[in-house]
Amino acid sequence: MTSYSESYTSYILSRLYLILLDSFFVRMLTRFGRFIKRVWNASLTRALLVRDGAAQRSLNGSIAIKAANFIVSIPSRICTLIYNSNPELWGSSAAVKVLRGFGNHTEVLLGLLLFGILSVPQESWNNFYSLFAVVGIFAVFALRSLKSAVSPPDIKEVGVWSVFFAGITLVFTVVSTSIGASLRFLVFHLTGMLAVLLIVSSVKTKQQLKNLIVIMMVGLAVCSAFAFIQRMQGIEVNPSFTDLTRNKLMPGRVYSFFENPNTFAMVIVMFLPFGVAGFFYGKGWHYRLFCAIIFAVAAGALLMTYSRGAWMGAVGSIGLFVLIMRPMLAPLGLMALILIFPFLPPAISDRIMTLFSGKDTSISSRAGIYSAAMRVVSERPFTGAGLGSDTVGEYVRLSGFFISNAKFTHGHNLFLQIAAETGIFGLLAFCGAMAQTLKRGFIAVSGAFGRDKELKSLIAAGISGLAGVIVCGLGDYPWFYPRVMLMFWMLAAIIIAGTRTAIENNDKFIINDKLED
16 A cells, blocks of 8 residues: 555645745745844844843842742741651651652642633632642642752742732732732732742753643633633623624624633633644644644634734734744744735624724723823822722722723723832832743743753743733733733743753753763
């Protein structure tokens, strides 16, 4: 029996491929792609992204960081003391052995947490579930120190600006206009801080990073598949989500387990690039097929949310992924977007065009919301109104900053809302944390650190997803649901952990090269 490689069909397709490869259009596209790559490599933006900052170097000897590291190492110290009090008893305990085994694979527990956040309906979810889960995982992580010496968590690995932002949320809670409401939101921030520390401290290898991401991707598949079930069952058009006069052809918007279609769409934007990374750079066809299916299901669910901001964020995130991994293909992607637009379903193309009509009420209403949030910042520029959308909303209501029949829920802009909650110092710290995290990712995927293509693609996917949801944050507030805020920070931690893994792998490459020489 003739194999496919020896068949006439294979011969015809290979000849057509060679003819296309030698065509004038492909040659010009290749030249333009190389030009884009040269411009990017020589740009000031890339140089700033890959250069380490002085602020991070000053963190290493900080007394505050040493004190914080001592505090987070207390659970491990307690476990060690308990074990040393009776080594024979604890050493022979089957329960302790099982827990220590999980402690050495904390990334699996963190992946299961992400799976739960993605797949539990909002009406069945309690935000304190995340806190209990993270504290429990941290306790299991601390059990690694039993019977063997392991490195305790190191807060400075998270980054100086993230530490600065965490400190501001702690300090400024006590100067909030509503301390009680801010304390509740502080719990959600603390959950995110602890989750970041866990991921950065426990994910040390590429396989551990993949374990975490694969479990998370299964959760993304579950919530995306449920969106299709919603569409098949039928969803009524909600006037609070859609301007019916400007979107007459648009059906009800899917929201899966998240109550709000925009929130669900932003969740997809965060994790969608991992499907692209796995399909093109994953090891084994089973894994590539797995990632391709999840990407297709999640992308389909994203379209059905009819979230314009998320569509823009998704296009930007996938475009950034291509620019990082294969910059020569960036022009091809841009051309594909232009060519595909006339063939989009009318409901989608009309929805996109409402961005430029200037008459969509969901856009025009933003002016009053932004004005109210900016007045909060102008009145309390250094401390903000206090943590939490409830705190800011109550301050706006009592001050009479927002005159409307609608309720002021949040600032509909991530940066503006952070400034309204924590003042300009909080906004500065957050911007610094994002810039430093993205910069670390760019360092890991540039130059010699990008030698492992699969690892490089995972870091690039994290960068792209984080950048994509930040773009969404220009027109919405992703953190309105605390479990989305937790996923946001866990994604940032995945980038940091991947960065360290890439640098450590590079050191191994260098050592092996020297041994071979």
